[in-house]
Amino acid sequence: MNTPRNVKSDPSKMKTRQVRTPEDSKVSLDRLEELKKRAVFVARSCKELRERYQQSEDGLYYLITATGVVYQTFCDMTTAGGGWTLVASVHEDNIYGKCTLGDRWTSQQGNNANRPQGDGNWVNMKTFGTAEAATADDYKNPGYYDIQAEDMSVWHVPNNSPMNHWNLGAIMRYHTERRFLSLYGGNLYQLFQRYPVKYNAGAHLADNGPSIPVVYDLGNKEASKMFYGPATCGETEGGFLSFRAINAERAATAICSGVKPKGGEVDAYCVGGGGHFPQGDPNQCGDFVSFAWNGYGTHVSWSAAKEMLESAVLLFYR
Amino acid sequence: MNTPRNVKSDPSKMKTRQVRTPEDSKVSLDRLEELKKRAVFVARSCKELRERYQQSEDGLYYLITATGVVYQTFCDMTTAGGGWTLVASVHEDNIYGKCTLGDRWTSQQGNNANRPQGDGNWVNMKTFGTAEAATADDYKNPGYYDIQAEDMSVWHVPNNSPMNHWNLGAIMRYHTERRFLSLYGGNLYQLFQRYPVKYNAGAHLADNGPSIPVVYDLGNKEASKMFYGPATCGETEGGFLSFRAINAERAATAICSGVKPKGGEVDAYCVGGGGHFPQGDPNQCGDFVSFAWNGYGTHVSWSAAKEMLESAVLLFYR
Amino acid sequence: MNTPRNVKSDPSKMKTRQVRTPEDSKVSLDRLEELKKRAVFVARSCKELRERYQQSEDGLYYLITATGVVYQTFCDMTTAGGGWTLVASVHEDNIYGKCTLGDRWTSQQGNNANRPQGDGNWVNMKTFGTAEAATADDYKNPGYYDIQAEDMSVWHVPNNSPMNHWNLGAIMRYHTERRFLSLYGGNLYQLFQRYPVKYNAGAHLADNGPSIPVVYDLGNKEASKMFYGPATCGETEGGFLSFRAINAERAATAICSGVKPKGGEVDAYCVGGGGHFPQGDPNQCGDFVSFAWNGYGTHVSWSAAKEMLESAVLLFYR
Numbered sequence: 001m002n003t004p005r006n007v008k009s010d011p012s013k014m015k016t017r018q019v020r021t022p023e024d025s026k027v028s029l030d031r032l033e034e035l036k037k038r039a040v041f042v043a044r045s046c047k048e049l050r051e052r053y054q055q056s057e058d059g060l061y062y063l064i065t066a067t068g069v070v071y072q073t074f075c076d077m078t079t080a081g082g083g084w085t086l087v088a089s090v091h092e093d094n095i096y097g098k099c100t101l102g103d104r105w106t107s108q109q110g111n112n113a114n115r116p117q118g119d120g121n122w123v124n125m126k127t128f129g130t131a132e133a134a135t136a137d138d139y140k141n142p143g144y145y146d147i148q149a150e151d152m153s154v155w156h157v158p159n160n161s162p163m164n165h166w167n168l169g170a171i172m173r174y175h176t177e178r179r180f181l182s183l184y185g186g187n188l189y190q191l192f193q194r195y196p197v198k199y200n201a202g203a204h205l206a207d208n209g210p211s212i213p214v215v216y217d218l219g220n221k222e223a224s225k226m227f228y229g230p231a232t233c234g235e236t237e238g239g240f241l242s243f244r245a246i247n248a249e250r251a252a253t254a255i256c257s258g259v260k261p262k263g264g265e266v267d268a269y270c271v272g273g274g275g276h277f278p279q280g281d282p283n284q285c286g287d288f289v290s291f292a293w294n295g296y297g298t299h300v301s302w303s304a305a306k307e308m309l310e311s312a313v314l315l316f317y318r
Numbered sequence: 319m320n321t322p323r324n325v326k327s328d329p330s331k332m333k334t335r336q337v338r339t340p341e342d343s344k345v346s347l348d349r350l351e352e353l354k355k356r357a358v359f360v361a362r363s364c365k366e367l368r369e370r371y372q373q374s375e376d377g378l379y380y381l382i383t384a385t386g387v388v389y390q391t392f393c394d395m396t397t398a399g400g401g402w403t404l405v406a407s408v409h410e411d412n413i414y415g416k417c418t419l420g421d422r423w424t425s426q427q428g429n430n431a432n433r434p435q436g437d438g439n440w441v442n443m444k445t446f447g448t449a450e451a452a453t454a455d456d457y458k459n460p461g462y463y464d465i466q467a468e469d470m471s472v473w474h475v476p477n478n479s480p481m482n483h484w485n486l487g488a489i490m491r492y493h494t495e496r497r498f499l500s501l502y503g504g505n506l507y508q509l510f511q512r513y514p515v516k517y518n519a520g521a522h523l524a525d526n527g528p529s530i531p532v533v534y535d536l537g538n539k540e541a542s543k544m545f546y547g548p549a550t551c552g553e554t555e556g557g558f559l560s561f562r563a564i565n566a567e568r569a570a571t572a573i574c575s576g577v578k579p580k581g582g583e584v585d586a587y588c589v590g591g592g593g594h595f596p597q598g599d600p601n602q603c604g605d606f607v608s609f610a611w612n613g614y615g616t617h618v619s620w621s622a623a624k625e626m627l628e629s630a631v632l633l634f635y636r
Numbered sequence: 637m638n639t640p641r642n643v644k645s646d647p648s649k650m651k652t653r654q655v656r657t658p659e660d661s662k663v664s665l666d667r668l669e670e671l672k673k674r675a676v677f678v679a680r681s682c683k684e685l686r687e688r689y690q691q692s693e694d695g696l697y698y699l700i701t702a703t704g705v706v707y708q709t710f711c712d713m714t715t716a717g718g719g720w721t722l723v724a725s726v727h728e729d730n731i732y733g734k735c736t737l738g739d740r741w742t743s744q745q746g747n748n749a750n751r752p753q754g755d756g757n758w759v760n761m762k763t764f765g766t767a768e769a770a771t772a773d774d775y776k777n778p779g780y781y782d783i784q785a786e787d788m789s790v791w792h793v794p795n796n797s798p799m800n801h802w803n804l805g806a807i808m809r810y811h812t813e814r815r816f817l818s819l820y821g822g823n824l825y826q827l828f829q830r831y832p833v834k835y836n837a838g839a840h841l842a843d844n845g846p847s848i849p850v851v852y853d854l855g856n857k858e859a860s861k862m863f864y865g866p867a868t869c870g871e872t873e874g875g876f877l878s879f880r881a882i883n884a885e886r887a888a889t890a891i892c893s894g895v896k897p898k899g900g901e902v903d904a905y906c907v908g909g910g911g912h913f914p915q916g917d918p919n920q921c922g923d924f925v926s927f928a929w930n931g932y933g934t935h936v937s938w939s940a941a942k943e944m945l946e947s948a949v950l951l952f953y954r
């Protein structure tokens with residue numbers, strides 16, 4: 001069987017990518033002024049920036065929400081016509097920590113049935129992190145709940161990669177094309193109001209949220225499946241982006257990236273979730289759930305490959 | 319006896335309030351440009367924005383501090399002449415967590431007599447959160463210590479309400495009218511320098527800080543009292559905003575909203591505080607102190623009503 | 637032996653310094669507009685602001701990074717020609733908490749050999765805190781990794797001092813003059829890529845990072861040494877700023893301020909570090925490491941003086 005290691009190049013090379021290139025140190029005043037002038041654009045999304053102001057360069061731009069909040073985030077102006085707004089990243093900073101500090105997309109306060117939704121960040125207006133640190137920690141900006149979008153794009157980017165290496169350094173990139181978000185309120189904040197990410201919201205398989213077919217920009221549906229533990233192969237189908245998947249013990253996860261869940265062990269291949277995971281309490285609780293169930297990055301049984309475990313999941317809207 | 323449930327409508331209706339209205343999705347470019355142009359105003363408070371620039375719409379504006387820090391916050395331009403600046407919110411994200419993560423207004427590092435002031439955020443220049451998430455987590459902006467104010471307004475707003483529903487969705491709103499802040503340095507940062515919120519700062523009743531009469535904008539002094547546990551009725555008087563109340567074991571709380579304390583069980587009806595609460599260690603420690611002493615939202619004995627327990631306390635200056 | 641108490645004035649006077657002066661409350665509109673106009677400058681560092689726009693007043697300014705991130709920080713425009721950018725502060729908010737919340741420069745998730753780098757903030761692009769709260773909590777802005785600098789300046793400023801009292805209220809200030817950063821990539825983000833701050837990166841003395849001679853702006857090399865515990869005198873030399881010092885148990889610390897390490901007890905006089913400190917597990921783990929090894933602020937044996945323990949370490953680039 002192919003392993004993701006065959007798909008991707010030597011991880012030791014990724015290390016050198018993390019160091020900023022010397023060119024960064026010589027940025028002209030003209031260039032800085034050009035970057036600063038981006039503040040004059042008035043747009044609620046990267047898509048609007050592209051359409052209204054003909055911006056086609058990847059990088060940081062200012063956006064404004066319906067209530068007037070101004071924020072900076074990364075726009076992917078390249079993929080499939082561009083106009084993709086980075087709104088969030090799911091990052092695991094300590095797989096040994098089980099719903100401890102940094103597990104913002106599940107619970108930072110332990111595995112606890114009294115808090116079925118955990119920290120609740122999938123359905124509130126809290127924001128955290130910065131675009132530039134989206135591969136170094138969790139990120140969520142106001143676009144997550146403000147932008148009215150139709151499609152999503154997802155990048156898995158090695159931890160601590162600088163922004164200008166995200167695209168080429170990613171281990172997987174794909175996007176949807178069927179405007180599925182229009183059916184669920186236009187963004188994840190609305191989608192997860194309809195499919196609450198909380199313990200005991202329903203039964204596995206029967207009550208899962210939608211699974212949307214994706215088009216790959218880097219990788220393919222076989223590689224996508226194989227980043228997860230070999231034992232997951234029996235219950236996953238590659239080529240999908242799936243939401244609110246429930247496991248055998250009624251714990252909820254938020255996003256299954258690259259796969260459609262077809263069983264009750266979704267904790268081994270879906271990220272984020274509620275605040276309670278009954279099995280092996282508290283060992284499944286955390287942003288990357290049970291990705292290291294059979295050892296750290298071993299890619300044995302239920303354990304994901306090291307590349308996946310050490311990459312942040314970047315979420316874009318368009 | 320009337321319960322707050324009679325005062326307020328069915329909590330299940332509040333749920334629907336939380337979902338953003340469809341109108342939010344269709345904001346014109348003109349409107350966004352208008353919001354963005356608010357950045358040209360130069361004012362240290364919402365009061366100045368109202369007086370100098372005739373702004374009368376509730377919403378987010380930019381303010382600037384004496385040292386040049388620019389920040390965005392919510393202005394209430396309606397209540398009693400308007401000009402109220404939101405400077406902070408006290409939010410309980412986990413009443414089961416006793417001085418754990420999120421208990422920024424008491425201690426996030428346990429119930430500990432070695433840290434009598436706890437995290438010290440009542441008297442430092444740390445800031446956290448955002449205006450839009452003021453009902454989803456704690457909030458504190460530079461206005462808390464920068465603005466020179468005379469009066470305060472307090473709103474109790476159900477958790478996770480969006481900004482445009484705060485006013486109508488609140489369960490209680492009131493303000494002071496006697497310019498009391500002028501006597502204590504012009505803001506809470508100064509007031510609490512004079513009345514330190516720390517364990518063992520004094521004795522209950524004898525060393526409490528000021529209690530200021532309030533005028534109700536929503537609710538009344540009877541309803542105000544009744545949000546707290548029935549057992550507190552014997553030692554509270556409605557119609558006041560009170561500061562630095564001390565309990566029988568010399569633990570300090572910061573703000574008693576809607577009531578004047580007249581006994582030693584202030585932990586059951588005052589929010590925020592120092593870092594040590596001796597009784598039932600650590601069960602009184604946390605941002606909403608012992609509001610669930612006799613069960614979660616039971617409104618039995620010392621337990622506050624569910625509406626109160628699940629609402630953030632928004633603090634405004636004018 | 638002289639103690640730091642002789643060097644500095646009565647700590648009770650510092651208390652009064654913390655309270656903002658009444659003049660702050662009367663800032664003219666002209667002054668606010670002047671502060672706001674600083675937003676038009678385009679510069680990547682305070683040095684550029686000084687050279688390109690002739691700014692010579694200490695205070696908050698806007699900077700922009702190579703990628704277009706705009707942020708506000710404090711510029712010291714006075715010391716030795718000025719042009720110093722505040723990029724970070726190392727603050728100990730709870731010396732009783734051993735690698736708990738707030739220990740961002742070591743680990744906030746316990747003393748753990750499985751996380752040799754701890755939280756990794758010396759070598760990632762995470763940012764936290766604000767300039768104005770740099771003495772109230774940890775601070776790190778994008779300048780930390782963006783600015784291409786040659787020298788460093790370090791201030792030890794009593795906790796919770798307001799910005800306009802930092803310079804006069806500091807207990808120690810010094811800077812380097814030999815452009816050492818040019819040899820290590822131009823900033824600490826690059827320097828610590830070369831000298832990883834992690835457990836087991838090498839042996840004490842043999843594998844320490846560079847020690848750079850400093851020029852004092854307040855204090856001197858004797859006073860500098862004496863802020864640390866008397867027992868450290870045998871293994872420190874005053875007059876240096878040192879990086880990545882390793883202790884006898886192979887734990888790594890990040891910065892030894894004012895001294896060059898010459899032994900294996902660097903944990904008693906260096907701040908920040910990796911995520912694992914074997915000796916007395918977990919008692920050496922935390923931002924100020926083992927500064928209270930022999931009691932809180934006792935200045936006995938290995939314990940630092942109270943002045944040092946209760947001051948934040950502010951890091952500037954030029």
Ligand SMILES: [Ca+2]
Nearest residue numbers: 094095097286
């Ligand atoms: Ca974790």
Ligand SMILES: [Ca+2]
Nearest residue numbers: 091102103287
């Ligand atoms: Ca995380």
Ligand SMILES: [Ca+2]
Nearest residue numbers: 248264265279
């Ligand atoms: Ca299972």
Ligand SMILES: [Ca+2]
Nearest residue numbers: 412413415604
């Ligand atoms: Ca709590």
Ligand SMILES: [Ca+2]
Nearest residue numbers: 409420421605
């Ligand atoms: Ca809180």
Ligand SMILES: [Ca+2]
Nearest residue numbers: 566582583597
């Ligand atoms: Ca009691």
Ligand SMILES: [Ca+2]
Nearest residue numbers: 730731733922
């Ligand atoms: Ca600590």
Ligand SMILES: [Ca+2]
Nearest residue numbers: 727738739923
């Ligand atoms: Ca710290």
Ligand SMILES: [Ca+2]
Nearest residue numbers: 884900901915
């Ligand atoms: Ca030792």
